[in-house]
Amino acid sequence: MGMVGGGLDAFIGAVHRRAAGFDNEIELVCGVFSSSPEKSKATGLALYLPEDRVYSSYEEMIEREKALPEGERMDFLSIVTPNHMHFPPAKMALENGFHVMCDKPMTINLAEAKELAQLVEALGLVFGLTHNYTGYPMVKEARDMVRNGKLGKIRKVVVEYPQGWLSKKEEDTNYKQAIWRTDPSKSGAAGCMGDIGTHAENLAEYVTGLKISELCADLTTFVPGRLLDDDGNVLLRFEGGAKGVLHASQIANGEENSLKIYVWGELGGLEWHQMEPNTLKYKTQEGQRIIRPNVGDLSASAKAHWRMPAGHPEGFFEAFANLYRNFAYAVKAHMEGKPADPIYDFPKAEDGVRGLAFIDTVIASNQSETKWTKFIQ
Amino acid sequence: MGMVGGGLDAFIGAVHRRAAGFDNEIELVCGVFSSSPEKSKATGLALYLPEDRVYSSYEEMIEREKALPEGERMDFLSIVTPNHMHFPPAKMALENGFHVMCDKPMTINLAEAKELAQLVEALGLVFGLTHNYTGYPMVKEARDMVRNGKLGKIRKVVVEYPQGWLSKKEEDTNYKQAIWRTDPSKSGAAGCMGDIGTHAENLAEYVTGLKISELCADLTTFVPGRLLDDDGNVLLRFEGGAKGVLHASQIANGEENSLKIYVWGELGGLEWHQMEPNTLKYKTQEGQRIIRPNVGDLSASAKAHWRMPAGHPEGFFEAFANLYRNFAYAVKAHMEGKPADPIYDFPKAEDGVRGLAFIDTVIASNQSETKWTKFIQ
């Protein structure tokens, strides 16, 4: 793969590289790691890349890689730049025949997202989006339990995502992550809702298989002077009648990365917490079962996303690696002209479109005095 | 004390009696335990009451007890009937000079609640309401930490109360608790929101010291044929700018009695869970502290509501007993013409009024197409 973004000082680039390399299916062969050519070179050097495959711009990279013989050039492009720089390289890569793995959110606005999705559709290429929390095996198990009717018809979904790291005005310090995430020109129209609210939305729809049909949002910017929302509370209604709550925050003081989901149906309920990702609770009025990777009878999908014996904790990197591995399998199937195996699923362009539509909808709802706002299509 | 309601087959009567007797401050001396005189007699007998102090109606009890010499007659009336039967005995007791301890919600509608509150105010009597969850020592500690500024200005409150016991149409079986709680004529205008939503509302306001100023509610009756809501999701706004979420359910399949509260302020956050009531989590960006009864430095109030050495779990009964003991102290202070000690606090008539106003507000909001509904005064 080739990479855009992810210089040595960027946190997420290293995550993507570790995730990509984890299962020995993907090799980094080229990249443009920074808008500064010096930094890009330095990163390439540190990553033991040959000098001639560290480029100065994504345009250069795509052109020159395309000129290389098949088998030698990169097979796909991984995009790990700030949000506003997802669309241009993604578009150019697709148009030049490269598959794309893109950090979320897919783009900085819904129009771009739709354009990319149409391109993917039209060209038949593989497009992956790193809504990484759906890569956990217990999330796969949860989705499969819902699918298989273990919960009955779903009635209620609560998904919550409190973080505390922006409790103060970190963007006034030298904290790079804070700076671009609170800057509308780089992050998009939403702050907290775009950064983590979309993860919550994606998780809720993934696990339940239900689409949000309308919502009612109350967004807040608690830290004075901040330009984007740092907190949001949302009532949800799903197609088919399920109800729900989504709340996310970057000012939930003392919280780390506490994404949780609860799903209740006519027959039972599920509970999952990202910070203890290897435990899934299944409750009915008859009792509670603790479901754990590699213990007892699990779905084929849960098994396919776990590497270790029971009790050897896998975490964030392994879930992320599941996305990359599955994406690599899909690329390989594409090369071989075969259909991708659905057990190795990963978020795709349509998830990205939905994420941007979610952002637009919560912003519209937040500005509206009417209770319900239809989910924007 | 004297008791109205609480026959042998009524669950909550025994809770009140155990709670009242727990600290050896209160003695049951008379009662009318059922609308059926036979059942009332049988209960009185089982409770070793003298036959002449088991009455056939609350009217008879209040009149005859009043006729007894002071020191011999009951000092206060405990009301544990279904909701629609709170107001009449409470009113008559107050008008005859008896203090009243009343199960929640205070009455079946807001008008009655206000009338009682005015009566209490006018007569200067002691009125207690069993919003029992505020009796836990770790809830006292939480409130005191907020009061003392440990969390800074409060920004966000999430209070959730999922139960699963009404996931099916239990009111069609012989399940007495289910029958009256889903019957509007006995329970009031709200089901889930009245029964447990008000506990959540009371807890949120108690811990934070903030009043809800407006809200946006989405109530649902999931079980076909049920007459009242069995689930509700509510966005909250508090005076002073804090935001929040309240959700409660009786159809959250597999949940027992899972009341939880999260409060986040500018300096830190708190988390408390009723099902593990002796643990309070205090989190800041610097780390997390586990606060436990009788360990380390606690507020005077937390200490005053715990009886055991550390690690000897107290639970629901003990929290309930705290309310009764504190109420008894207030009655004693009233008898002695002294002010009540504020450390021994308990929910009062104004909390009851607020609970009924909350019910009316969520129902109004649920029926409204406008996003925000002002909290009804």
Added chain:
Amino acid sequence: MGMVGGGLDAFIGAVHRRAAGFDNEIELVCGVFSSSPEKSKATGLALYLPEDRVYSSYEEMIEREKALPEGERMDFLSIVTPNHMHFPPAKMALENGFHVMCDKPMTINLAEAKELAQLVEALGLVFGLTHNYTGYPMVKEARDMVRNGKLGKIRKVVVEYPQGWLSKKEEDTNYKQAIWRTDPSKSGAAGCMGDIGTHAENLAEYVTGLKISELCADLTTFVPGRLLDDDGNVLLRFEGGAKGVLHASQIANGEENSLKIYVWGELGGLEWHQMEPNTLKYKTQEGQRIIRPNVGDLSASAKAHWRMPAGHPEGFFEAFANLYRNFAYAVKAHMEGKPADPIYDFPKAEDGVRGLAFIDTVIASNQSETKWTKFIQ
């Protein structure tokens, strides 16, 4: 009941009184609450006892109560004095026909314990011992699961009881509990092992139904100048081949009252923790089930020792109350000439003898250079 010991400043007396009164089966009618007649009177007054039933010595109490007409005199004696003062009043009470409920350990040495047990046997009276941790409903459930073969043949038992409250030399302060518990003349030959090691031993034998056959102990006094052990580690062997570990400590800094038991058999394992007493974990290689009071299908015994709906935590007092209630039922059955219902079980004289034998065995083992010491009979 009558009570020996338990003055106002004694912690355990109030526990016993609350436990005894909890289920409305037992009334305190007389007592001698202190070796100081003034303190005894003051306690009796505070407990609203008639003056003439507050006595100056247990001898006086037993004699004068015996002289009262049946139905008026106490039915049994509750003994809550320090350990060295259990035997004399217990013996005299039994010899005068009173049933006895005795705090643990039963006596200060094995000879006394055996003498009492023989007396109980000979007289056919009811004798209860407050190994209160077996009163928890989830402990009953655990025992029944073992009995019913859910775990298969038991292979391994680990029981641990760390406390930290004697990490410093508290007996040099004014801390009454610490003073007598570290004084061999009042506490007996063992410190930590007598005070809490016996609870652990009793719990292990109760849950598994197995008797310890031999053991290997390493006791330590960590706090300089202390006269009794404050820590002990013990290897266990049970009749029938199960193995185990018991460790207990009063110097496990930061621990509250952290009694835990793990039992593993050929088919599954159990885990229970006193500080979260309403959760029992049942694990097999196929998965884990969380067992909770009043949820799903429980043993009749677990149901008979729980009062509340699911999710309303009961704790230490309620477990203690279960012992008193069951004892009261046995006394009532005795009065009526009926056999006691085995579902309402409680620790008896033979458990007390075993506790003292355990103490003697660990002390002998600790002094021995041989690995295994047979459990003293």
Added chain:
Amino acid sequence: MGMVGGGLDAFIGAVHRRAAGFDNEIELVCGVFSSSPEKSKATGLALYLPEDRVYSSYEEMIEREKALPEGERMDFLSIVTPNHMHFPPAKMALENGFHVMCDKPMTINLAEAKELAQLVEALGLVFGLTHNYTGYPMVKEARDMVRNGKLGKIRKVVVEYPQGWLSKKEEDTNYKQAIWRTDPSKSGAAGCMGDIGTHAENLAEYVTGLKISELCADLTTFVPGRLLDDDGNVLLRFEGGAKGVLHASQIANGEENSLKIYVWGELGGLEWHQMEPNTLKYKTQEGQRIIRPNVGDLSASAKAHWRMPAGHPEGFFEAFANLYRNFAYAVKAHMEGKPADPIYDFPKAEDGVRGLAFIDTVIASNQSETKWTKFIQ
């Protein structure tokens, strides 16, 4: 690096390869992955190794790699064969100037371990041993808290390691892991105690900085027909007076991989659990603190072994990768003639010797009728 063992069907080889590659410091360049040349070739192919660097025997590999020019040949050998095949390749590699990373236990008996340790010492090469549980950041933090006196003088250590996977006679099925681990000729003199007891021993000594001085062991083979112990309980005494308990099991039905350690000192206590590795509990009589990676003020060492923002769980692979990365740093320092940075520590030959000595000591103790057996040097 080069690798011995770790064919495609061997679980631990893939763990080592992922761990080695995780931080982009180490590249697999050659290997002999199986005693069957075909299997070895197949594995090499799957790993994208050049055919000429997949060897048929470790002897061949060491010789031919040594013949390659520096910079091209492997820098060190990773040994992931069953226990009995650790010593021969390790010895030959060292004698030919290659550094060695070896799976634990180091060898199949103490004599071999000592011989290797002397060789390492004599040759000044880098030798690492994968006692991987000490690679977790919270274990580093625990060790540093002890070192820095946060617990005061250590009094008591409890380390427990229950697993349930050998509850039945799995070695009679086709389960490869079970077969060699229960075979004395491949596993060594101990079963459970060698496989996981040594991890527990290593962890206890690592965290406390104390050496076990004598012990008393009770080993059992619960599964009929099994040749090695599958369970063991051990009393520990440490140099300096601390006491402890170590118990480990492979027949603890329903347990996954539940390594836990408790350490109590004069000032406080620590608790850590491998299955929730990112939480360290620090308790004193004043309260409990939850210590988490990247939250608040941690030791430099804990920080150096964590890659993610707070709340993004790292697990087994990342801890394992920490060992490899630290080993790689030591190899690099060796190449550059510099001392290794002590912050990047990893288990070494002396830990391996201690592990084998532990095995010999528990076996000797198990066979002895004397209580205490000195730790064999």
